[in-house]
Amino acid sequence: MLKLAAVGGLLAAGAWAYYANAGVAGRSMEMSVRGTPETAAFPVAVAPVARAPIAGTVTYTGTVAPYNDEDIFARVTGRVVEIPVYPGDAVRAGQVVARLDDVELSSRVLETEAMAAGARASRAQMESDLLAARLGIVQMQKELAMIDADLTYARAVAARAERLVAAGAVSQQEYENERTMATSLEARRDAARAKLEQAGAMEGAAQRKLEAAGSMVAQSQAALQTARIVRDYTRILAPSSGYVVKRLVAPGVLVQPGMAILKTTQIDRVRLQANVGEKDVQSVRVGSPVTITSVNGASAPLQARVTAVFPFVDQGARTAVVEVVVDNAGRRFLPGQYVAMRFTTGERSDTLTVPRAAVARLGGKAAVWVMEDGRAQPRPVITGLEGAEHVEIVQGLAVGERVVARGHGGLYAGARIAEVETAAERAGTPAPNTNSRPPTSEAPATPKGAGHAGH
Known part of the structure; x- marks a missing residue:
């Protein structure tokens, strides 16, 4: 009996210690969320709301496709006696690429x-x-x-x-x-x-x-x-200049009319194709400016214009193909490569803008953190054109207001914030944009209590 009583006492003491610690921890977390006057200020980078010109852009990953693919066919029945070209070889129009028995x-x-x-x-x-x-x-x-x-x-x-x-x-x-x-x-x-x-x-x-x-x-x-x-016809000629992609038959094979012997491709000009979302494709037109950069950044950006917008949307992906045909001197682009294609969707000469990193989105709504008397306050906004570095504000902000551009993590309504100077600002150069496309892995925190915002 004495042993049972001792065990019961130990269990009761342990339970009291657990609930006591849990209660302290819970209260501590709740206070950290609500904030107290003793809470340290969050270091943030702020930027003013200013009027400036802006060019709206959207960026998509595109694929390089050859300007034209051709299969070279036999036109008569015969045994292949020679194929003097191999994949990767350049061929010119009228060049003999295969021979058939002509006896x-x-x-x-x-x-x-x-x-x-x-x-x-x-x-x-x-x-x-x-x-x-x-x-x-x-x-x-x-x-x-x-x-x-x-x-x-x-x-x-x-x-x-x-x-x-x-x-x-x-x-x-x-x-x-x-x-x-x-x-x-x-x-x-x-x-x-x-x-x-x-x-x-x-x-x-x-x-x-x-x-x-x-x-x-x-x-x-x-x-x-x-x-x-x-x-x-036993001398099979290349119909146009290009490069051999694949040999489809080997010497000695008996071919029939219409049987493909070689596959060639033309890459002196190439097609850059991107699957653009149906929301953005409405703003892209034939002739719209587009900036093309290689994914690995190995070459300088190329300025071009949209040459075609396919007149249908894929039912599954809800995207449409937008195509840009460019000259490919020096084989800068190779079929199958990926490129970043930044399309210009519109321009404003004078409008309210904020840094792109200052805008947070959740469920189609946009909001920013506004600095008011040293504290962060959420503000729903309606955005317009979106550039690589700035976003147009149609409604919700006024010139001169200051918004949090970086350091959103952990912010809450009424949180104390302190403006910090970046190393770039101390050096006298503008800080790099942290939310240029493609976006960084760190996204700004969505302000709590933000209302509906349009795009």
Whole structure:
């Protein structure tokens, strides 16, 4: 019994000590939250609310994409005998990047060349026939002219003989002879005319045969040209200048028309693409200024302008693609790299501004800590344009008021604050902005009791 009593006493003493310590600790924490006159002042950096020009910007991470990707295809069936280029090689437009076996297609070219030669020989023969027909016509015309002359003379002689026989100066037999001669010449004239018509018909036939032979020549020449073009397809050429990305087949493979052999890319110009949130994309337009910097900061910023805003928003990410096309002399940008793209969304020449680090946000509301009589007081504000270092204040502050720019951690309404001078200020140079994009890991504390603020 004595042992049980001793144990009970020890337990009661321990419980009293626990609750006593817990009560002291709880009261201490509560006082630290509420603050007491003895609480030390928080060291902070303050900045005045001032009127100044501002350019609103939003920064997004973009990706470098080639200006154009191309797959180089085979256009005829054949076995790959050579691919003289490798990934990373630069190629120029018209350069041979692959060769196919051309034995069969070269034989087809020889065959069409022989057909074309035969067509040309046939046309030459038709030209000779046409020339002969035309010469025959000329000969017939001359012969007909001679017969006409003889017939005219014979008719005159027969008429004279007819008058003489009537006068009894010549015999009837002589008259009949002269008349028979004239009749014979008339028959010869009719025959000559028939031959001339026949020669004209032969000329027409020869002309038509020549035209047909000309068509055959043209057809054979077209077939020859086609055969040569198809044969030349065995020499696969780069359609444009660029760089080889990948070999898609190896030598020895039998390829078919439409089968990709190489993949090339053009990077003399590149596309810088960023997925911009739907809230910000409304303020970005084609032609808007944009500052581009590499993520590693290895090169100086590049000034450019937006060249395209894709006219649709991704349903999942709620973003739209904004694109900037820039020259890439010296291959400053490589496909696949990340870049920081700071878009200018608007400009004001004279407006209220505070340092960007002075504005705290929670749930879409904005507020600042205002220094009033050495104490921090929360103040809801409505913001406008946001730059890399400053934020426009549309409503909630007045010129000359002082806001806490750094040292927000642990602040509460009414907390004592003491303005401290930074090393940069002591050196006479402005302090660096602690909230330039991309933001630092330390975010300003949200003032308690801050009301609704717009953006």
